[in-house]
Amino acid sequence: MKILCSISHVPDTTTRIQFTPDGSALDRNGVTFIVNPYDDFILARAAELKEKNPSEVHVTVLCVGKNGSSSTDSVDANLRKALALGLDEAVRIDAEPVDAFSVASLIADYAKDKAFDLLFFGKESIDYNGSQVPGMVAALLDLPFISYATSIELENGAARLTREITGGKEIIECPLPLVLSAQKGLAEWRIPNVRGIMQAKSKPLHVLAPTGASPRVRTWKHELPPAKGSFKKVEPDRLQDLVQELANKGLI
Amino acid sequence: MSAVLVWVETTEGRVRKPSLEALTAGRQWADALGLPLWGVVLGAETSSEVSAIAGEYGAEKLIRILSPELRSFVVNAYARALSALVREKNISYVILPQSYDGKAVAPLLAIWTDAALFSGITQIPEKEGKGFRARRIAYSNKGIEWVYTEHLPLIVTTKANSFIPTKSPRKWVEEDFAFTPDARDLRAKPVGVEKVTTDKIPLTEAEVVVSAGRGLKGPENWKIIEELAQVLGAATACSKPVADVGWRPHHEHVGQTGIQISPNLYIAVGISGAIQHLAGVASSKNIVVINNDPEAPFFKVADYGIVGDAFEVVPRLTEAIRNYKAQHSS
Ligand SMILES: Cc1cc2nc3c(=O)[nH]c(=O)nc-3n(C[C@H](O)[C@H](O)[C@H](O)COP(=O)(O)OP(=O)(O)OC[C@H]3O[C@@H](n4cnc5c(N)ncnc54)[C@H](O)[C@@H]3O)c2cc1C
Ligand SMILES: Nc1ncnc2c1ncn2[C@@H]1O[C@H](COP(=O)(O)O)[C@@H](O)[C@H]1O
Numbered sequence: 001m002k003i004l005c006s007i008s009h010v011p012d013t014t015t016r017i018q019f020t021p022d023g024s025a026l027d028r029n030g031v032t033f034i035v036n037p038y039d040d041f042i043l044a045r046a047a048e049l050k051e052k053n054p055s056e057v058h059v060t061v062l063c064v065g066k067n068g069s070s071s072t073d074s075v076d077a078n079l080r081k082a083l084a085l086g087l088d089e090a091v092r093i094d095a096e097p098v099d100a101f102s103v104a105s106l107i108a109d110y111a112k113d114k115a116f117d118l119l120f121f122g123k124e125s126i127d128y129n130g131s132q133v134p135g136m137v138a139a140l141l142d143l144p145f146i147s148y149a150t151s152i153e154l155e156n157g158a159a160r161l162t163r164e165i166t167g168g169k170e171i172i173e174c175p176l177p178l179v180l181s182a183q184k185g186l187a188e189w190r191i192p193n194v195r196g197i198m199q200a201k202s203k204p205l206h207v208l209a210p211t212g213a214s215p216r217v218r219t220w221k222h223e224l225p226p227a228k229g230s231f232k233k234v235e236p237d238r239l240q241d242l243v244q245e246l247a248n249k250g251l252i
Numbered sequence: 253m254s255a256v257l258v259w260v261e262t263t264e265g266r267v268r269k270p271s272l273e274a275l276t277a278g279r280q281w282a283d284a285l286g287l288p289l290w291g292v293v294l295g296a297e298t299s300s301e302v303s304a305i306a307g308e309y310g311a312e313k314l315i316r317i318l319s320p321e322l323r324s325f326v327v328n329a330y331a332r333a334l335s336a337l338v339r340e341k342n343i344s345y346v347i348l349p350q351s352y353d354g355k356a357v358a359p360l361l362a363i364w365t366d367a368a369l370f371s372g373i374t375q376i377p378e379k380e381g382k383g384f385r386a387r388r389i390a391y392s393n394k395g396i397e398w399v400y401t402e403h404l405p406l407i408v409t410t411k412a413n414s415f416i417p418t419k420s421p422r423k424w425v426e427e428d429f430a431f432t433p434d435a436r437d438l439r440a441k442p443v444g445v446e447k448v449t450t451d452k453i454p455l456t457e458a459e460v461v462v463s464a465g466r467g468l469k470g471p472e473n474w475k476i477i478e479e480l481a482q483v484l485g486a487a488t489a490c491s492k493p494v495a496d497v498g499w500r501p502h503h504e505h506v507g508q509t510g511i512q513i514s515p516n517l518y519i520a521v522g523i524s525g526a527i528q529h530l531a532g533v534a535s536s537k538n539i540v541v542i543n544n545d546p547e548a549p550f551f552k553v554a555d556y557g558i559v560g561d562a563f564e565v566v567p568r569l570t571e572a573i574r575n576y577k578a579q580h581s582s
Contacts, residue, residue, distance in 0.1 A: 011391070013392070013508055013527060013528050013531065014527050014528075016394075017391045017394040017395045019395070026391075037508065037509060038509075100359070100369070101362070101363075101368070101369070104359075104363075126391070126392050126508065126531070127390065127391055128390050128391075128397065129371075129372065129389065129390055129391075129392065129512075130371050130372075131355050131359075131371060132358070132359045132362075132369055132371055133359070134359070135327070135356060135357075135358065135359030135360050135363075136359040136360070136362065136363050138328070138359075138360060139331070139359065139360040139362075139363035139364055140363055142436070144328055144439040144440040145327050145328060145356065145360060145440070146327075146440060147327065147352070147355065147356035148352060148356070162446075163352075164352060165352050165353070165445070166263065166268070166351060166352055166454045166456060166457070167447060167448060167452075167454040168445055168446050168447040168448045168503075169445070169446045169448070170442055170444070170445050170446075171442070171443050171444040171445070171446070172440050172441060172442050172443065173440075173441045173443050174439055174440040174441065175439055178439075178440070184502075184505075184509050184510065185502070216367075216368040216369075216401055216403040217368050217369065217370065217399050217400070217401045217403070218399070218400055218401070219397055219398070219399060219400070220380070220385045220398035220399060220400035221397075221398050222390070222395055222396065222397055222398070223395070223396040223398070224394075224395060224396070225389075225393065225394070225395070225396055225534075225535075228552070228553055228554075228555070231541070231551055231554035231555055231556060231557045232555065232556050232557070233556075233557055233558075233559070234556055234557065234558045235558075236558055236559075236560040236564065236565050236568070239558075239565070239568050239569050239572040240572050240575070240576070242540070242556055242558070242569070242572075243569075243572045243573055243575075243576045244576070245556070246517065246538070246540075247576060247580070249538065251459075251460065251516055251517045251538060252484065252573060252576065252577070
C-alpha cells in the first residue's frame with residue numbers, strides 16, 4: 001500500500017499578515033511557517049495506517065516549495081517534522097508555488113508512474129484558501145476524488161469514507177486508487193515523539209527539479225482588509241438601541 | 253463566447269441559496285460582458301419549478317443534463333458532464349456555487365476544460381488589460397488577494413454571502429444536453445447520508461448566526477443561546493473547545509479548523525476571539541460581541557460590543573428583539 005501525503009508550507013495561524021510594499025507578495029520577514037493544519041490530519045491518518053501495518057504501508061510526504069532564507073521558513077524542516085510521525089520518505093519539488101494549477105501539475109507529474117493507492121491532501125491551504133490543488137490532481141490523474149473527507153477505513157482493496165455535505169455527512173464506497181481532501185475528523189492531530197524526531201533525521205529527503213506546466217492564474221496584488229474602526233459600545237441596559245440599529249440594517 | 257454558464261445545484265429537487273448567489277453573480281457578469289446567461293441543472297430528473305427559479309434570477313436558457321447515473325452527486329461524473337457541455341458549446345465563462353459540491357467540482361472542471369480557476373470571489377471578475385481580475389479573501393480573513401488571468405475559459409466560484417440573491421426575471425427556454433457518464437467516473441459510490449440538521453438552517457447558508465463559547469460554562473446553559481437564535485431565525489454555532497468536550501455537536505464548530513462562515517450577522521457570546529476562531533468568522537458583515545471581559549480580543553473585530561454577563565445580557569436581548577418584532581408586525 002503506497003500513500004502520498006501532499007503538504008503545504010504556510011504562515012503560522014497566529015501570524016500577523018503583512019504584504020510587501022507593492023502588495024505583490026507576503027512579507028515573509030519574521031514569519032514562522034508551519035505544515036498546513038489540515039495536512040496534519042492526513043499525516044496523522046497516514047501514520048495510523050502505517051502503524052497498523054508497518055511492513056505493508058509506505059508513506060511519502062511531498063511539498064512543492066523552496067526553502068526560505070530563515071530557519072523558521074524551511075520546507076525541509078517541515079518535511080522532517082512530518083517524517084517524525086513515523087512516515088517513510090520525503091520529496092520536495094524545488095519550485096515556488098505560483099498557482100494551484102502549476103502545483104497540481106507538478107504533483108500529478110511526480111505521482112503518475114508511482115502507483116500510489118491513496119493520495120491524501122488537506123481540504124485547503126490556510127494561506128490562499130483555494131481548495132483547488134487536490135481536485136486538480138485527481139482530474140489530471142483521472143482518479144476518483146472525495147472532498148472534505150472526515151473518515152476513511154480500508155478493507156479488501158477498497159475504501160469506505162465519509163464526507164462533509166450541507167447539513168450532514170455522506171458515506172461513500174470507493175475502490176483504490178483514490179484522491180481525498182481532508183476535513184477535521186479524519187484523524188486526531190499527532191505530535192512527534194523524540195524517537196520519531198531522531199529517526200526522521202536520517203530518512204530520505206529527495207529534492208527534485210520541477211518539470212512544470214505554466215501557471216494560469218497569478219496574484220495581481222494583495223491588500224489588508226479595511227481596518228475596523230472601534231466598535232460601538234452598547235450598555236447592557238440599552239439593548240433596545242442595538243435592536244433598532246440591527247433592524248435598520250435589515251438584520252432583524 | 254456564447255454565454256455565461258451557472259451550475260444551478262439542486263438538493264432534493266430544490267434550488268439552494270448558493271446557487272441563487274451564483275445566478276445573481278452570473279447575471280451581473282453576463283451583463284458586463286454583453287452575453288446571455290445560461291443555467292445548467294444536473295440530475296436524474298428535474299422540474300419546471302427549477303427552470304422557473306433560474307429564469308427568475310436571470311437565466312435565459314436552462315440546460316438539463318439528465319441521466320439516471322446522475323441521481324446522486326459524484327464529483328467526477330458531474331465535472332465530466334459539465335466539461336462536455338462547456339466544450340461542446342464553447343463556453344468561456346462559468347460560475348459554480350460555493351457549496352460543498354460546487355467547490356469539489358470546480359478544480360476537476362478546470363482541468364478537463366483547460367480553464368483558469370478563481371475560487372471564492374467576492375465581486376464579479378472585471379476586465380483588466382487583456383485579462384480579468386477578481387477579489388477574494390485569503391489568509392483566513394487576514395488578507396485580500398486580487399487574482400489575475402489572461403487564460404480562457406475562466407471558471408469562478410462565488411464566496412458565500414457576497415452576492416445577495418436578486419431577482420432579474422427573463423424569458424427562459426429549456427434545452428436538453430445528452431450525456432451518459434462513463435463507469436470510470438462513477439467509481440466512487442455514495443451509499444448513504446447521515447443528516448445532522450434536518451429541521452434547522454444549515455450553518456453555511458444562514459444569514460444570522462448565534463455562537464457561544466466556553467464562557468457559557470456548561471451544555472445545560474445553551475437554552476438562552478437557542479432562544480436567541482430562535483427569535484432571530486438564526487443558526488447556532490460554537491467555538492472549538494466547546495465541540496471538543498462535547499457540549500455541542502462537532503458540526504457547529506466554526507473557525508480555522510471548523511466551518512468557515514460569513515453571515516450578515518454573527519453574535520458571539522462568551523467567546524474570547526482567538527485568532528483561530530476569527531479565521532472562520534471575521535468576514536461576517538456585522539459582528540456583535542457579548543463578553544464580560546472588556547479586554548477580550550473579540551472586541552477588536554466587533555461592530556457592536558456589550559460588556560456584560562452573558563446570563564443576563566442574552567435573555568434581555570432576546571426579550572428586546574421579541575418586543576421589537578411584536579411592535580413592528582402589523
Ligand atoms: C491549530 C489550532 C486550530 C484551532 N482552531 C479553532 C477553531 O477552528 N475554532 C475555534 O473556536 N478555536 C480554535 N482553536 C482554539 C482557539 O485558539 C481558542 O482556544 C478557542 O477559540 C477558545 O474558545 P472560547 O473562546 O470558547 O474559550 P475561552 O478562550 O476560554 O474564552 C471564553 C470567553 O468567555 C468569556 N466569559 C466567561 N464568562 C462569561 C460570562 N458569564 N459572560 C460573558 N462572557 C464570559 C471570557 O471572558 C472569555 O473571553 C484552535 C487552536 C489551534 C492551536
Ligand atoms: N505547494 C504545495 N505542495 C504540496 N501540496 C500542496 C501545495 N499546495 C497545496 N497543497 C495540497 O493541497 C491542499 C489544498 O490546498 P489549496 O488547493 O492550495 O487550498 C493542501 O492542504 C495540500 O494538501
